Amino acid sequence: MMGCDDPEKFGWDRIGEIIERDGVCGFRLINATHIEEIRSELSSRGCRLDTWDVFLADRDTALAASEKFARRSLPSEYSLWPTPTDPESDEVQRLQAMMAGAGLVPFSGSMLTGAIGSATTVVMGDTEGNVAACAHGYMPHNVYSPYHSCAWGGLVAVLESHRGKELGKLINALIISRVFRDLKASHIYELVSASNVASQRMVEACGLRLEPTLICGIATLNQSGRFTK
Numbered sequence: 360m361m362g363c364d365d366p367e368k369f370g371w372d373r374i375g376e377i378i379e380r381d382g383v384c385g386f387r388l389i390n391a392t393h394i395e396e397i398r399s400e401l402s403s404r405g406c407r408l409d410t411w412d413v414f415l416a417d418r419d420t421a422l423a424a425s426e427k428f429a430r431r432s433l434p435s436e437y438s439l440w441p442t443p444t445d446p447e448s449d450e451v452q453r454l455q456a457m458m459a460g461a462g463l464v465p466f467s468g469s470m471l472t473g474a475i476g477s478a479t480t481v482v483m484g485d486t487e488g489n490v491a492a493c494a495h496g497y498m499p500h501n502v503y504s505p506y507h508s509c510a511w512g513g514l515v516a517v518l519e520s521h522r523g524k525e526l527g528k529l530i531n532a533l534i535i536s537r538v539f540r541d542l543k544a545s546h547i548y549e550l551v552s553a554s555n556v557a558s559q560r561m562v563e564a565c566g567l568r569l570e571p572t573l574i575c576g577i578a579t580l581n582q583s584g585r586f587t588k
């Protein structure tokens with residue numbers, strides 16, 4: 360999905376072309392005072408803006424809170440699998456299917472394997488060979504953005520039968536440690552639907568806090584459903 364964090368700089372003509380072509384366009388880390396203006400531009404193009412709350416932490420805060428989960432040894436029935444490297448592989452397709460089954464829209468294989476930019480994916484398996492939990496982090500903002508050193512963490516999913524055992528906090532803590540260690544981020548943010556209580560509690564346990572001055576949105580055609588959880 361194409362996206363921007365300053366629609367004025369990007370230009371509404373270009374955004375309009377993207378929406379016409381793709382049916383969606385992302386607006387990341389938008390100043391909350393600009394949201395109504397964006398909604399009104401979109402409504403004149405037959406679109407609405409669905410929003411997600413932004414939870415943010417700097418490196419020291421996120422690592423301090425996450426450490427206790429990230430350092431825990433995994434229960435014996437789980438193991439961490441190597442990060443997949445082949446975008447077209449069966450293991451990537453199974454990972455994508457697991458994400459989709461949890462109500463998320465998976466990224467492409469190239470994104471998940473880091474073939475097209477700084478990215479990291481954590482995959483946890485169970486003894487039956489299922490993907491039990493996963494998470495992904497990457498650096499979404501380019502050099503023109505004030506947020507270019509911020510990593511995004513997301514696509515956090517735990518297989519339904521394994522939920523409520525703190526695996527969400529654990530895999531989220533692992534992706535946090537990887538974006539700081541491997542991607543050299545200064546901050547991490549995660550995006551949470553207002554109704555997703557489990558996700559909100561998971562990110563808060565890992566040290567992230569609601570940043571009310573920022574909002575993330577996805578422009579979607581009026582007739583389409585919400586893009587992802």
Ligand SMILES: CC(C)(COP(=O)(O)OP(=O)(O)OC[C@H]1O[C@@H](n2cnc3c(N)ncnc32)[C@H](O)[C@@H]1OP(=O)(O)O)[C@@H](O)C(=O)NCCC(=O)NCCS
Nearest residue numbers: 461514515516517522523524525526527528557558560561
């Ligand atoms: C969000 C998700 C990853 C959490 O996984 P999990 O392993 O069940 O979570 P944990 O056991 O680590 O618990 C995390 C926190 O959420 C709370 N929680 C878990 N399930 C909950 C529920 N159904 N309702 C309310 N709170 C819940 C836990 O109590 C814990 O909070 P606490 O530390 O304050 O006690 C999992 O529910 C999931 O895969 N959901 C579908 C995909 C999704 O929404 N992903 C997030 C968007 S990126």
